[in-house]
Amino acid sequence: MSNPTTMNDAIQAIEELQTKIAFQEHTxxxxxxxxxxxxxxxEKLQVQMRHVxxxxxxxxxxxxAKLSDEAPPPHY
Structure with a gap:
């Protein structure tokens, strides 16, 4: 005959393992x-980078030169 305490401990350990497995699957x-x-x-950023x-x-x-970079003519 098995010891009820040992059986309850085993069931509790199994339930804890099942809970951990469920948590790990979710994670x-x-x-x-x-x-x-x-x-x-x-991948989206790579496409955008290639485009740039x-x-x-x-x-x-x-x-x-841009007009703003040009010096004014000498008569100013």
Whole structure:
């Protein structure tokens, strides 16, 4: 015959393990969702960065100074 205290202790230990497993499953799911969202954000930022880099590469330096950078004519 088994000892009732030992059986109750075993049942309590099993219930605690089940609770921990449920908590860990929830935590893993939450972390997975956060990771997925971050990966999407990174990919979006990479596309935006490529777009900005293409625009910057398209700028050509001008040999003509801006009007605001020009000195006033000597007769002023």
């Amino acid at each position: 893993i799911e939450a972390l997975n969702e956060a990771l997925t969202a971050q990966q999407y954000q990174i 880099m293409e625009k910057v590469k398209g700028f050509e330096p001008s040999n003509i």
